[in-house]
Amino acid sequence: MILPLELLIALVVWGTFVGVDLVSLPQMMIARPLVAGTVAGAILGDIPTGLKLGVVFELLQYDILPVGAVRYPEYGPATVAAVATAHASAGVLGLGLGALVGLVTGLFGGLTINLLRRVNSRIIHNAAARLESGDPSALVRVHVGGLLRDALRAAVVTVFGLVLAWLARPLLGGVLSVRGAVLLAVAVVGTALAAGAAGTLRLVGRGPNLAWFAAGLAGGIAATIWLR
Amino acid sequence: MAAVKRPLALALLRLFAVQGSYNYERMLGVGVGVAEEPLLRDLDDGKYRPAVARGAHFFNSHPYLVGLAVGAAARAEHDGAPPDQIERLREALCGPLGSLGDRLIWAGWLPLLSGLTLAAVALGAGWIAVASFLVVYNIGHVALRWWALKAGWTHGTRVSVALHHPVLQKAGALLGPAMAFAVGAALPLTAAYLSAPFESWARVALSIVAALSFLGFRLRGDRLNGLRLSLALAALALVVGVIWQ
Numbered sequence: 426m427i428l429p430l431e432l433l434i435a436l437v438v439w440g441t442f443v444g445v446d447l448v449s450l451p452q453m454m455i456a457r458p459l460v461a462g463t464v465a466g467a468i469l470g471d472i473p474t475g476l477k478l479g480v481v482f483e484l485l486q487y488d489i490l491p492v493g494a495v496r497y498p499e500y501g502p503a504t505v506a507a508v509a510t511a512h513a514s515a516g517v518l519g520l521g522l523g524a525l526v527g528l529v530t531g532l533f534g535g536l537t538i539n540l541l542r543r544v545n546s547r548i549i550h551n552a553a554a555r556l557e558s559g560d561p562s563a564l565v566r567v568h569v570g571g572l573l574r575d576a577l578r579a580a581v582v583t584v585f586g587l588v589l590a591w592l593a594r595p596l597l598g599g600v601l602s603v604r605g606a607v608l609l610a611v612a613v614v615g616t617a618l619a620a621g622a623a624g625t626l627r628l629v630g631r632g633p634n635l636a637w638f639a640a641g642l643a644g645g646i647a648a649t650i651w652l653r
Numbered sequence: 654m655a656a657v658k659r660p661l662a663l664a665l666l667r668l669f670a671v672q673g674s675y676n677y678e679r680m681l682g683v684g685v686g687v688a689e690e691p692l693l694r695d696l697d698d699g700k701y702r703p704a705v706a707r708g709a710h711f712f713n714s715h716p717y718l719v720g721l722a723v724g725a726a727a728r729a730e731h732d733g734a735p736p737d738q739i740e741r742l743r744e745a746l747c748g749p750l751g752s753l754g755d756r757l758i759w760a761g762w763l764p765l766l767s768g769l770t771l772a773a774v775a776l777g778a779g780w781i782a783v784a785s786f787l788v789v790y791n792i793g794h795v796a797l798r799w800w801a802l803k804a805g806w807t808h809g810t811r812v813s814v815a816l817h818h819p820v821l822q823k824a825g826a827l828l829g830p831a832m833a834f835a836v837g838a839a840l841p842l843t844a845a846y847l848s849a850p851f852e853s854w855a856r857v858a859l860s861i862v863a864a865l866s867f868l869g870f871r872l873r874g875d876r877l878n879g880l881r882l883s884l885a886l887a888a889l890a891l892v893v894g895v896i897w898q
Contacts, residue, residue: 448672448675449672449673449675450669450670450672450673451670452672452717452794453787453790453791454763454787454794455787457767457786459767459770459774459783459786460786460787463780463783467780472780476779476780476783480771480774480775480843480846480847483767483771484771484843485879485880485883486767487764487767487836487879488870488878488879488880490755490759490760491759498880516850517850517851517855520850521887521890524887525887528880528883528884529884531880532880535880542676543676543677545674545675545676546676549674549678549679549683550678556683556686556706557706558702558706559701559702559703559704559705559706560702560705561690561705564683564686564687564705565690567674567683568670568674568684568686568687569673570674571673571675571676572670572673572674575673601891601894601895602894602895602897602898605890605894605895606894607851607852607855608858608890608893608894609887609890609891609894610851611851611855611859611862611890612862612883612886612889612890613883613887614847614859615858615859615860615861615862615863615866615886616862616863616866616882616883616886617847617879618840618843618847618859618866618867619862619863619864619866619869619870619879620870620878620879620882621836621840621843622840622863622867623870624879625764625768625833625836625837625840626871627874628760628764628832628833629829629832629833633830634829634830634832634833635833637830637831637833637834637837638833638834638836638837639837640834641833641834641835641836641837641838641839642837642838642841643837644838645772645837645838645839645840645841645842646841648838649841649842649844649845652776652845653845
């Protein structure tokens, strides 16, 4: 993947915004893979690829309920890297390689979130005396420091994903057969669909909403058959 | 009231970054303190600093509803409530605000709109569906943040009244079924959309992988998650793909 410098910068900036939106600011859901992927696709002039990988990672996102201090992979910047990978390789090979790069980036992103929270804990622990004095400027400094660290973290995750995207095509594209590329795409798309269904069923539970889920599923199947 | 508008607006703006220093020691506490601070500025010197320090103590809840605690605690400080009562109020709000927000947003509003967007994209609506998702989601998001802050500031220590607001009750009852229906309908449409470029043998393989993965998630959901299984299957597919030329 060789992209012009201005496109790489735009992707890093977008990935950073996406990474910061997940937890810190402003949680307006640009971190959702559907949004992150579509805009990354628009930056590359390839919205269909952005949408497709956005849909794959959006399904994987259903696996996560971000309650309390739960640990989870970070699929926003991961989707940006996935789209950059897929853009460089056409068709199913792009989908498979893009998804692979996105998964590894998502795993790395999740680890950095946990690390950042630990670093924040230590800094806040050390600043306890200043915070207990009620000094508003100390409070704001500690908080803004956390925001800036998250921005740096998101930028690092995006760059990591784009480096993987740059490596994926020459390292894997050459040795992978066409059937292998299809298998790779099948593995990730199949798991994403299953994760979407299982995650939704966890939200739905066994109560009356299960009937609504079944009704929706039946309607979706009917619409799919009718549209073929 | 006009004099309060500016601090309320400032507190609202700061609430958008309430998780900026999220950590395992005070969770959202520091962000809550930062958001509450503008509402405390007109307190006497002797009361201002202790109130700011209290505001930054441990707090955890759903980020969109934190405003309720920020407004209520700030109002209680103005009303001269004893410090231990304010601490108890904050502690008492963590659980209810967390569970209400999780139910309304993470398990309702967000997956509902995400499901509708997935279905719309699968049906060919393209980026317009994604843009609509962002706009509609954030109308609800910003409205909830603003309502929470205002309700907290209005009710103070009696803020539990706001949690029984009929709109919240009705939204809770409607969002669950709507989310279940929308995502249920989106799944087959999305499967058809994603499998469109595959040949027939690959579609059969996709069905098998999806079915077995689903069974795995249902039976061993405690150990398996989407990321782990995807990575494991992708690694396996890579090995097979290199060998099977």
